[in-house]
Amino acid sequence: xxxxxxxxxxxxxxxxxxxxxxxxxxxxxxxxxxxxxxxxxxxxxxxxxxxxxxxxxxxxxxxxxxxxxxxxxxxxxxxxxxxxxxxxxxxxxxxxxxxxxxxxxxxxxxxxxxxxxxxxxxxxxxxxxxxxxxxxxxxxxxxxxxxxxxxxxxxxxxxxxxxxxxxxxxxxxxxxxxxxxxxxxxxxxxxxxxxxxxxxxxxxxxxxxxxxxxxxxxxxxxxxxxxxxxxxxxxxxxxxxxxxxxxxxxxxxxxxxxxxxxxxxxxxxxxxxxxxxxxxxxxxxxxxxxxxxxxxxxxxxxxxxxxxxxxxxxxxxxxxxxxxxxxxxxxxxxxxxxxxxxxxxxxxxxxxxxxxxxxxxxxxxxxxxxxxxxxxxxxxxxxxxxxxxxxxxxxxxxxxxxxxxxxxxxxxxxxxxxxxxxxxxxxxxxxxxxxxxxxxxxxxxxxxxxxxxxxxxxxxxxxxxxxxxxxxxxxxxxxxxxxxxxxxxxxxxxxxxxxxxxxxxxxxxxxxxxxxxxxxxxxxxxxxxxxxxxxxxxxxxxxxxxxxxxxxxxxxxxxxxxxxxxxxxxxxxxxxx
Numbered sequence: 001x002x003x004x005x006x007x008x009x010x011x012x013x014x015x016x017x018x019x020x021x022x023x024x025x026x027x028x029x030x031x032x033x034x035x036x037x038x039x040x041x042x043x044x045x046x047x048x049x050x051x052x053x054x055x056x057x058x059x060x061x062x063x064x065x066x067x068x069x070x071x072x073x074x075x076x077x078x079x080x081x082x083x084x085x086x087x088x089x090x091x092x093x094x095x096x097x098x099x100x101x102x103x104x105x106x107x108x109x110x111x112x113x114x115x116x117x118x119x120x121x122x123x124x125x126x127x128x129x130x131x132x133x134x135x136x137x138x139x140x141x142x143x144x145x146x147x148x149x150x151x152x153x154x155x156x157x158x159x160x161x162x163x164x165x166x167x168x169x170x171x172x173x174x175x176x177x178x179x180x181x182x183x184x185x186x187x188x189x190x191x192x193x194x195x196x197x198x199x200x201x202x203x204x205x206x207x208x209x210x211x212x213x214x215x216x217x218x219x220x221x222x223x224x225x226x227x228x229x230x231x232x233x234x235x236x237x238x239x240x241x242x243x244x245x246x247x248x249x250x251x252x253x254x255x256x257x258x259x260x261x262x263x264x265x266x267x268x269x270x271x272x273x274x275x276x277x278x279x280x281x282x283x284x285x286x287x288x289x290x291x292x293x294x295x296x297x298x299x300x301x302x303x304x305x306x307x308x309x310x311x312x313x314x315x316x317x318x319x320x321x322x323x324x325x326x327x328x329x330x331x332x333x334x335x336x337x338x339x340x341x342x343x344x345x346x347x348x349x350x351x352x353x354x355x356x357x358x359x360x361x362x363x364x365x366x367x368x369x370x371x372x373x374x375x376x377x378x379x380x381x382x383x384x385x386x387x388x389x390x391x392x393x394x395x396x397x398x399x400x401x402x403x404x405x406x407x408x409x410x411x412x413x414x415x416x417x418x419x420x421x422x423x424x425x426x427x428x429x430x431x432x433x434x435x436x437x438x439x440x441x442x443x444x445x446x447x448x449x450x451x452x453x454x455x456x457x458x459x460x461x462x463x464x465x466x467x468x469x470x471x472x473x474x475x476x477x478x479x480x481x482x483x484x485x486x487x488x489x490x491x492x493x494x495x496x497x498x499x500x501x502x503x504x505x506x507x508x509x510x511x512x513x514x515x516x517x518x519x520x521x522x523x524x525x526x527x528x529x530x531x532x533x534x535x536x537x538x539x540x541x542x543x544x545x546x547x548x549x550x551x552x553x554x555x556x557x558x559x560x561x562x563x564x565x566x567x568x569x570x571x572x573x574x575x576x577x
Contacts, residue, residue: 014057015223016049017072018042021061023082023112045076045201045215052216054223061087061112069094074193074222077103077122078201084112088121095125100222101193104200106166127174127190128197131167141186141198141214143178146499148545150177150187150194150217158214161204166197175545189545194218236540238488238519238550239572240266242313244557245278245295252295253302259556260306262564263572267556268313268386269299272372274320275331279380283371285330300380311384311458312376316369318389319356322348328356338365340393341403343419349393349400357393359401360474361409361438369442370449377454384458385450386490390443391464391473392435401435410434436474447485462490462521465504466511481516488517490552496527496535498542505546517549524553524563532559533566540571 020042046056056076059068064087069075075094080103088108095101101122108121109130119130141158143151158178170176170185177194178187187196198205205211241264245252259267271278276287279296296312303310319339320329328347332339339347340357348354358365373385393400402419410418414430421427443461450457461477469475480486491508493501501520508518520543527535536559540551551571553559 014055014071015073016054016056016076016219017059017063017069017074018045018056018076018078019061019064019080020058021080021082023061023084023114024080027082027110027114045078048212048216049219052220054219064090066090067093069099070097072099074100074102074219076219077101077107079105079199080107081105082110082112082114083108083121085121087112091122092125095192101125102195102218102222103193104196105198107195123171125190125192126195127171127188127192128168128185128195129171131169134167140181141178141196142181144176144498148177148502149221150214152217153213154210154217158210159208160198160200160211161202161207168197175541177545193222236544236548236550236571238266238517238552239264239567240268240311240490240519240550240552241556241559242268242270242552242554243299244270244273244555245290245299247289247293247295249293249295249298252298255556256299256302256308256310257306258564260303260308262568263574264308265550266309266311266384266552267299267303268311268388268552269296270315271296271312271376272314272316273318274315275329277372281372281375283368283375296380296382300382303383309383309458311386311460312380312382313386313388314369314372314376315389316387317358317360317365317391319358322354322356326354331358332356335364337403337405338362338368339403340401341406342393342395342400343402345402349395351394355393357389357400359403359406360392360442361401361406361435362403363405363409366442366445370445373446374449374453377450377457382454382457384460384487386460386462387443387446387486388462390439390461391469391475392439394472432474436470436476439474440476440479443480443485444483458487459485460488460490460519461486462492464492465508478511478513481513486516488519488549490519490521492521493543494521494523494526496539498539501539501542502546505543505548509547518547519550519552520546520548521552521554524558525555529558529560533562536563537566537570540567544571 042058049056065084067090069090075091091101103122103126107126110116120126120128123129139160141160143157168185170188174188174190176185177189180186185197187194200211200215241259243255246255256267272284277284278287278290279294280286300310319331322328326348328339332347338358340359341347342349348356376382376385407418410431414434416427418431421431447459450459461480463469463475463477464473469477477489481489489512493504495501505518505520512518522536522539524532524536536553543551
């Protein structure tokens with residue numbers, strides 16, 4: 001016979017439900033474990049949460065089984081070892097409906113008759129599969145993403161006195177937030193909540209202030225999203241990569257198919273770079289490498305065959321690299337007045353490896369770019385247009401743009417010569433505003449040209465994280481997203497450090513308009529080939545956990561088959577699987 005359920009303490013309008021399981025309590029009565037040691041009094045937890053302004057109620061197995069969960073924001077399962085199949089189904093339904101679950105240790109590893117299961121009954125919700133019981137190899141819970149809100153106020157690790165040891169395999173829908181010193185997963189997050197492989201609620205563990213803080217932070221995070229946390233651990237909607245087309249049709253088709261097979265959803269096909277178009281153009285000059293050949297048309301055709309979106313990628317104001325002798329690229333040789341000029345008079349930017357730029361404020365440059373996007377939108381059935389280098393050259397030390405045409409326009413609008421600003425902060429701010437407002441106005445014109453020529457075409461921009469974007473490159477992309485000039489942004493995170501990636505994505509989300517999706521860029525070119533199959537998927541998972549709606553990998557041309565397989569079987573795995 002089942003044990004009777006414990007007394008239930010309800011609280012009208014409670015945000016959190018704490019399950020005090022009669023099934024599990026009876027399992028303890030059978031001398032399987034010491035319930036009073038493994039699960040501290042639930043009333044203590046209610047009191048702890050009350051101090052943080054979180055109201056809680058204690059509920060029974062029966063409450064869960066009848067589905068009395070809809071009024072709660074979060075459900076706490078503190079080492080709820082024994083759980084009926086009915087209760088597990090109700091909890092899963094609760095989580096899929098938007099409720100959040102905090103579970104620990106061996107929750108749902110036994111049924112309501114105390115029989116061991118081969119796996120957790122709540123494996124999907126918890127984000128792990130049971131492998132074995134054994135030593136986890138440490139008494140310190142070590143954060144894998146220190147910037148995550150659950151570690152707020154915790155300077156190092158969390159001491160754990162009682163380490164029974166559960167060895168788990170992390171599901172594809174989960175991200176590791178903390179590990180044991182041996183590297184085994186300790187805390188994971190899914191779109192449904194958070195699971196810890198040790199019982200944080202055990203009496204011995206609660207002697208550590210860090211453990212109590214972690215418990216409070218987790219529940220606060222699940223209930224309030226207090227620190228700007230976002231649950232976005234489902235499917236990565238945008239799985240993009242940048243691709244510079246080959247000079248052979250067969251190779252382009254093979255490359256597109258290869259990326260589609262890896263479950264990429266978008267390919268940014270380089271269509272304008274180094275001042276040349278890759279396609280035959282009546283506006284610009286086609287790159288000689290693609291003479292009598294249209295790689296963009298081939299990529300679009302194969303993309304339609306493979307069911308993958310093709311976006312035309314324009315390196316908008318980037319004119320290409322100067323030669324070792326300082327000779328600028330052809331487009332600037334043909335149009336010398338178009339060049340962005342630094343305060344020191346140089347065209348190539350020393351801060352950007354001698355890269356040369358077209359002046360973003362030059363009227364003729366703007367008309368040239370507008371003509372290019374109109375041509376692309378009218379001639380090709382692209383799914384989107386991706387605008388890269390939609391910015392000024394990096395200029396923290398030697399700012400841009402001081403070309404004669406630009407300074408003349410600035411004098412007309414501002415009433416002073418930009419070169420004479422020096423330490424006058426009022427004039428400097430006016431000169432700063434003139435440049436980034438000019439660029440924003442141009443983005444509005446670009447967007448209007450694309451939407452009027454080919455309605456429904458997606459518009460995206462590659463941007464730098466705030467505040468770097470605005471301060472050093474005049475790239476006020478928050479306004480672009482607020483005004484709906486772009487449909488989504490791709491943020492250059494370009495780091496292998498998980499903590500920094502998490503921080504950059506969350507900062508970008510805080511800066512972005514609420515309705516503007518943020519895609520995190522991952523630089524595969526900076527990752528050793530031997531590590532790519534592990535590092536790239538792991539970074540994609542971190543970006544997903546931080547709230548990114550997608551990832552974009554730079555670049556497709558260097559992605560190994562092993563890396564593609566890891567992406568397809570990991571973060572890019574179809575939701576149906």
